[in-house]
Amino acid sequence: xxxxxxAAAGAEVLAGLxxxxxxxxxxxxxxxxxxxxxxxRDGAGLDSLTGTLLLVEVRRxxxxxxxxxxxxxxxxxxxxxxxxxxxxHRPPS
Amino acid sequence: xxxxxxxxIDNTLLAGTYLESGAQPPAADPELLRVARQxxxxxxxxxxxxxxxxxxxxxxxxxTGLPFAAAECGWGRKSDAIxxxxxxxxxxxxxxxxxxxxxxxxxxxxxxxxxxxxxSPEEAAxxxxxxxxxxxxxxxxxxxxxxxxxERRRREDAARTFGGSRDDFLRHVGTQVxxxxxxxxxxxxxxxxxxRTHQFNTALQPVSEAALAGLLGSAGHRLTVVxxxxxxxxxxxxxxxxxxxxxxxxxxxxxxxGVAGVAERAMSAGEAPGAAEEARGAGGEAGAGLASxxxxxxxxxxxxxxxxxxxxxxxxxxxxxxxxxxAELLIPCLVTDRNVPLRLALAxxxxxxxxxxxxxxxxxxxxGESTSGEGSPGESTSGEGSPGEGSPGESxxxxxxxxxxxxxxxxxxxxFRRELSGPLPGLPDWAAVTAGAS
Numbered sequence: 247x248x249x250x251x252x253a254a255a256g257a258e259v260l261a262g263l264x265x266x267x268x269x270x271x272x273x274x275x276x277x278x279x280x281x282x283x284x285x286x287r288d289g290a291g292l293d294s295l296t297g298t299l300l301l302v303e304v305r306r307x308x309x310x311x312x313x314x315x316x317x318x319x320x321x322x323x324x325x326x327x328x329x330x331x332x333x334x335h336r337p338p339s
Numbered sequence: 340x341x342x343x344x345x346x347x348i349d350n351t352l353l354a355g356t357y358l359e360s361g362a363q364p365p366a367a368d369p370e371l372l373r374v375a376r377q378x379x380x381x382x383x384x385x386x387x388x389x390x391x392x393x394x395x396x397x398x399x400x401x402x403t404g405l406p407f408a409a410a411e412c413g414w415g416r417k418s419d420a421i422x423x424x425x426x427x428x429x430x431x432x433x434x435x436x437x438x439x440x441x442x443x444x445x446x447x448x449x450x451x452x453x454x455x456x457x458x459s460p461e462e463a464a465x466x467x468x469x470x471x472x473x474x475x476x477x478x479x480x481x482x483x484x485x486x487x488x489x490e491r492r493r494r495e496d497a498a499r500t501f502g503g504s505r506d507d508f509l510r511h512v513g514t515q516v517x518x519x520x521x522x523x524x525x526x527x528x529x530x531x532x533x534x535r536t537h538q539f540n541t542a543l544q545p546v547s548e549a550a551l552a553g554l555l556g557s558a559g560h561r562l563t564v565v566x567x568x569x570x571x572x573x574x575x576x577x578x579x580x581x582x583x584x585x586x587x588x589x590x591x592x593x594x595x596x597g598v599a600g601v602a603e604r605a606m607s608a609g610e611a612p613g614a615a616e617e618a619r620g621a622g623g624e625a626g627a628g629l630a631s632x633x634x635x636x637x638x639x640x641x642x643x644x645x646x647x648x649x650x651x652x653x654x655x656x657x658x659x660x661x662x663x664x665x666a667e668l669l670i671p672c673l674v675t676d677r678n679v680p681l682r683l684a685l686a687x688x689x690x691x692x693x694x695x696x697x698x699x700x701x702x703x704x705x706x707g708e709s710t711s712g713e714g715s716p717g718e719s720t721s722g723e724g725s726p727g728e729g730s731p732g733e734s735x736x737x738x739x740x741x742x743x744x745x746x747x748x749x750x751x752x753x754x755f756r757r758e759l760s761g762p763l764p765g766l767p768d769w770a771a772v773t774a775g776a777s
Contacts, residue, residue: 271505291505293650294645294649294681294687297687313679317753318686319682319683319686
């Protein structure tokens with residue numbers, strides 16, 4: 247992959263995350279979530295089961311082990327914070 | 340300890356070959372069937388891995404009458420089939436045995452999955468006499484374990500075809516979580532949970548029935564059990580907690596000595612003097628003279644994952660502590676690569692890492708830098724509303740490296756903390772709480 251612009255990389259991560267979220271939560275409507283929607287509970291409906299599935303899929307697709315890098319899992323506050331965390335911690339390809 | 344046996348079908352559980360027997364498939368192998376029943380009564384769960392079509396699994400279930408928690412039929416590698424079974428049921432390789440008459444299959448699994456106990460049918464016939472297949476405690480939940488996994492398969496099938504959200508599904512199937520003070524008859528099951536659970540276990544250290552009995556009679560401790568049922572079946576006691584009530588002034592003392600008997604090793608590794616000071620410091624922030632409660636053990640069966648149990652238990656513990664006058668609730672936890680679901684539940688309930696010990700690691704686990712509060716963005720569970728990338732608050736340099744710095748699966752001790760002054764986590768409407776009797 248050539249050196250992509252940061253914004254394009256961010257948009258790609260965001261799109262990938264929406265897709266993963268829709269799959270693990272079984273809710274198609276999360277594909278249209280605003281970036282600042284909280285992920286847990288009433289926001290995107292994430293719980294400890296779906297959250298774990300999300301983190302496994304994020305590690306597989308983006309190579310970022312969020313659980314290992316972020317003790318408090320603050321990056322899971324919203325779609326935007328998780329996308330930013332992934333963009334920052336992604337290994338160079 | 341073996342928790343799950345994955346069986347081959349042809350010439351193993353069946354006395355012959357399923358597909359080559361014409362209209363009438365072969366009967367069950369009488370000796371292995373006797374063994375499998377015996378192991379099932381001990382709470383060991385059965386699964387199938389076969390190169391036959393799925394109809395073979397149905398036939399084996401019918402002809403043996405055994406409850407199979409998972410069945411993998413297909414032409415792929417047996418090691419991949421076993422991996423899927425372990426993922427589905429939440430078992431680690433060292434909790435799984437694999438029985439196959441085919442030497443090549445056994446060799447493939449042994450090479451690909453170190454940790455899995457690989458047995459020929461002849462060896463499996465002797466397994467009931469081995470310590471690895473003989474759990475020390477056997478509870479009502481343990482005896483029903485096989486059936487409960489079968490109920491879980493039916494529940495998950497129903498969830499897949501259900502249209503609404505998870506919460507809607509839990510209501511739809513009549514989920515009932517009841518959270519009650521533990522009584523003496525509950526102690527064997529609490530002990531068993533402390534031994535058997537790994538993904539949802541804050542201490543990762545067995546707690547003996549005697550120690551639990553001592554705590555049951557102690558004024559400063561509260562023992563809680565969580566029961567779970569729905570229309571598919573009754574899972575009995577699926578979780579529990581030990582809570583200590585204490586004031587901030589005695590936090591250091593209680594942290595070092597008060598937990599004796601409950602996860603002593605884990606706690607002493609995690610709470611050498613530095614950590615106790617930090618915990619007291621963290622408590623001090625909440626306000627002088629306010630009480631701080633501590634959950635010295637929190638366990639939940641992984642079978643209850645995704646059924647709203649841990650959220651309900653954490654909400655109930657916060658409420659009980661707040662009602663008891665506590666300003667904060669502390670949950671010391673050994674963070675490993677396997678208890679990510681527990682951390683997710685803690686994060687969702689608003690808990691934050693309050694203190695991490697620095698260089699004092701007698702067990703040799705090298706820890707990352709302490710996060711000790713500064714730079715942590717506070718109660719940010721609702722997000723900061725900044726859609727831009729790289730906002731400075733969310734990636735604290737000190738908060739990294741949990742897994743990298745961890746020594747094996749020994750775990751990194753972390754104290755999770757939640758203030759109880761603001762809004763408390765909501766109790767799901769399918770949960771009922773009986774207030775602590777102590």
